[in-house]
Amino acid sequence: MRHHVAGRKLSRSCGHRTALRRNLVAALFHRGRIETTEAKARAIRGQAEKLITLAKRGLAAGEEDSGRGVHARRLAAGRMARWATDAEGVRVDVVKKLFEEIAPRYMDRPGGYTRMYKLGPRKGDAAPMALLELVEE
Secondary structure, three states: OOOOOOOOOOOOOHHHHHHHHHHHHHHHHHHOEEEEEHHHHHHHHHHHHHHHHHHHHHHHHHHHOHHHHHHHHHHHHHHOOOEEEOOOOOEEEHHHHHHHHHHHHOOOOOOOOEEEEEEEEOOOOOOEEEEEEEOOO
């Protein structure tokens, strides 16, 4: 029985799975939308939502208590890949983007920051594909 066992294995080892989730969440925050398999999209959706909520709380606490804001940034940096690379090969600080662009956009929204569209099977192996994106106001 799988009582209190969270997460999906995705047919990967522990370290590979952790790196995959961190990189997919960073790519989602960097680009705003990612196209991946349905299983991977479902696996990272909750983690992305929790990181946005953490950033919102960090921004709200940062106005009154700067220590909590710094703590929230450090927690977010530990839970996702810090850097993402754009098309030109330039490194982008994803944690900074999360706190300065993404979290303020959702300050009045109580949840539901991501949306998933099913795209159908992939041509090569017929894996079900999905588009995971950040909701725009």
